[in-house]
Amino acid sequence: MFKATVLIKRRSSILDPQGVAVEKGAKHLGITNIKGTRIGKLIEFDVDVNDRTAAEKEVTEYCSKLLANPIMEDFEFNLEEVK
């Protein structure tokens, strides 16, 4: 079995209105040194497969078909073997 950690980020060329909004909120709270906030996703799950290549294939499929939006986002993942 593997523990997967997936990071999903918007491409840098694509605006992140949620990040802009949160940062505006920060300014109102007196948090003034934060710039360029971008909000992505951190997704964790277990992959119940014993072979690393098969696990990578399944995680890539999960990310590209469901977790990430291929038009706007890039993903990367890490698999850690669990015994």
Added chain:
Amino acid sequence: MFKATVLIKRRSSILDPQGVAVEKGAKHLGITNIKGTRIGKLIEFDVDVNDRTAAEKEVTEYCSKLLANPIMEDFEFNLEEVK
């Protein structure tokens, strides 16, 4: 200046209905070995401060007041100095 990377996760005692829903979608696509999907946030930004202690203080305030929900979520962050 520092580059901050913040990871926000729901506490493990708290259900993640979004993760459950995405995983159900995966089953319909034939992705069947994924278990226990949990969805959190990955947030990146710059902190325009030269002192590490001051940067840590500002990031902690940003996370605890705005980015994370202190009732349900835990956060951790990493600061990387940028020259």
